[in-house]
Amino acid sequence: xxxxxxxxVGSEDVAGxxxxxxxxxxxxxxxxxxxxxxxxxxxxxNPPQTVGGHRNGTxxxxxxxxxxxxxxxEVRVRDLQGTPTADTLVLTQKIIPDxxxxxxLDEPASFALATPHSIIPISASGSDDLGLREVGLVRxxxxxxxxxxxxxxxxxxxxxxxxxKLDLGALGLEPxxxxxxxxxxxxxxxxxxxxxxxxxxxxxxxxxxxxxTLLRNKISIEEFLGRYxxxxxxxxxxxx
Numbered sequence: 001x002x003x004x005x006x007x008x009v010g011s012e013d014v015a016g017x018x019x020x021x022x023x024x025x026x027x028x029x030x031x032x033x034x035x036x037x038x039x040x041x042x043x044x045x046n047p048p049q050t051v052g053g054h055r056n057g058t059x060x061x062x063x064x065x066x067x068x069x070x071x072x073x074e075v076r077v078r079d080l081q082g083t084p085t086a087d088t089l090v091l092t093q094k095i096i097p098d099x100x101x102x103x104x105l106d107e108p109a110s111f112a113l114a115t116p117h118s119i120i121p122i123s124a125s126g127s128d129d130l131g132l133r134e135v136g137l138v139r140x141x142x143x144x145x146x147x148x149x150x151x152x153x154x155x156x157x158x159x160x161x162x163x164x165k166l167d168l169g170a171l172g173l174e175p176x177x178x179x180x181x182x183x184x185x186x187x188x189x190x191x192x193x194x195x196x197x198x199x200x201x202x203x204x205x206x207x208x209x210x211x212x213t214l215l216r217n218k219i220s221i222e223e224f225l226g227r228y229x230x231x232x233x234x235x236x237x238x239x240x
Contacts, residue, residue, distance in 0.1 A: 002017075002020075002130070009024075009089070009091060013092065013094050014073070014091050014092065014093050014094065015093075015094035015095070015096050016067045016094075016095070016096060017067075017095070017096050017098055017130070018067065018068065018069075018095055018098065018189075019066055019067065019068070020066070020067045021064070021065075021066060021067075022064070022065055022066070022067050022093075023062060023063065023064045024037065024062065024063045024064075024073075024075065024091075025056065025060055025061070025062050026053070026060065026061050026062075026063075026075060026077055026089070027059055027060045028059050028060075028077060028079070028085075029059070030059065030079050031058045031059055031079060031080050032053075032055065032058070032059055032060065032061050032077055032078070032079060032080070033055075033078050033079055033080040033081075033082065034052075034053060034061075034077070034078050034082075035052075035053035035061045035063070035075065035076055035077035035078060036050050036051065036052060036053065036075075036076055037050070037051040037052075037053065037063040037065065037073060037074070037075050038050050038051075038073070038074040038075075038076075039051070039065060039071045039072075039073060039093070040071055040072040040073075040074065041069050041070070041071045042069070042070045042071055042072060043069065043070070046069070049065070051063050051064070051065050053077065061077055063075070067093060067095060068095075069095060070092075070093060070094055070095050071092075071093045072090065072091070072092060072093070073089075073090065073091035073092070073093050074088050074089070074090055075088065075089035075090075075091070076088050076089075098129065098130060098187065098189045098194055099128070099129050100128075100187065100189075100194050100195060100196040101126055101127065101128040101132055101135075101185035101186065101187050101194060101195070101196035102126065102127050102128070102185075102196055103124070103125070103126040103127075103135060103183040103184070103185040103196050103197065103198045104124065104125050104126070104183070104198055104199075105122070105123075105124050105181065105182060105183050105198045105199065105201050106123040106124060106125060107121055107122060107123035108120055108121070108122070108181075108201055108203065109201070110199065110200075110201055110202070111201075111202050111203075111204070112201070112202075112203050112204070113203070113204050113206050113211070113214070114168060114203050114204075114205060114206070115168075115175075115205070115206060115207065115208050115211050116168055116169065116173045116174060116175065116205055116207075117168060117169040118168045118169075119165050119166070119167050119168070119169075120165065120166040120168060120203065121163075121164075121165055122137070122162075122163070122164050122165060122166055122181075123161075123162070123163050124137070124151065124161070124162045124163075124183050124198075125159070125160065125161045125162070126152070126159070126160050126183065126185045126196075127158060127159045127160075128158060128185070128187045128194070128196075129158070130158070130187060130188060131156035131157060131158055131187060131188055132152055132156060132157055132158065132159075132160055132185055132186075132187060133156060133186045133187055133188050133194075134148075134150055134152050134185065134186045135150070135151055135152035135160055135162070135183060135184075135185045136148035136149055136150045136151060136152070136183070136184050136185075137149045137151050137166075137181065137182075137183060138181070138182050138183070138184055139166075139171070139179060139180070139181055140179070140180045140181075140182075141177060141178070141179060141180070148184060151164065152185075156188065166181070168203075168205070173205045174205065175205050175206055175207040175210070176205065177204075177205045178202055178203070178204050178205070179202070179203040179205065180200050180201065180202055180203075181200070181201040181203065182197055182198050182199065182200045182201065183197065183198040184196070184197050184198075185197075
C-alpha cells in the first residue's frame with residue numbers, strides 16, 4: 001500500500017519490503033536489442049533467477065521483478081547486433097524488515113476483580129509500520145480459548161484505537177474463575193509472521209457477597225482515614 005518511489009542507481013540503496021514490485025530502466029547511448037537481469041540470492045541456497053528485458057523505445061530496456069530476499073543484481077544489455085556492454089551493472093538488493101504490530105490493552109488494569117454480571121470497560125490501541133490487517137480481542141478461560149473477536153475497521157490503517165465494553169453476564173462465568181483478556185493484531189506480512197499480542201489482563205470472578213464485603217471494608221477504611229486525618233490536623237493546630 002506504499003506509494004511508488006523512484007531513485008537513480010547509485011544514489012541510494014535498492015531496498016524495499018518483501019514482495020515489493022521493482023522495475024529497472026537501463027538507457028544506452030545506442031539502440032538496444034536485448035538484456036537480462038540476474039537475481040543472485042546472498043544466502044547462496046536459492047538458485048539465481050533471470051529476468052528478461054523489455055524494450056521501451058529504441059535505447060531503453062526495462063526489467064520487472066518482485067523483491068523476495070537480499071540479493072546481488074547483475075544486469076547485462078546488448079545492442080541490435082548482439083554486442084554486450086563491456087561492464088556488468090551490479091546492484092545490491094536489500095529487504096527492509098517488517099516489524100510486527102504493536103498492541104496495548106489500556107483498560108482494564110493488569111488484574112481486576114468483577115462479579116459474574118459486571119460490565120467491564122475496555123480501551124485498546126494498536127499500530128503497525130505499514131498497516132494493520134486486523135485487531136482482535138481474545139477471551140480465555142483455563143482449558144478454553146474463545147474465537148478472535150475483530151475490533152478493527154475493515155480497511156487497513158496504521159493506527160487504531162477502540163473503546164468498548166465487555167458484558168460478563170453474557171459469558172456465563174462463575175465465582176472462582178479467572179478470565180484472561182488480550183489483544184492480537186495481524187499486519188500484511190506475506191510470510192504470515194506479522195502477529196503481535198498485548199500483555200494479558202486477568203479478571204478474577206467473585207460473588208456478589210464477596211464484592212459487598214470488599215466494598216464495606218473499603219468504606220470503613222476510608223472513614224477511618226478521614227477521622228485520623230481530622231485528629232491529626234487538630235493535633236497539629238494545637239501544637240502550633
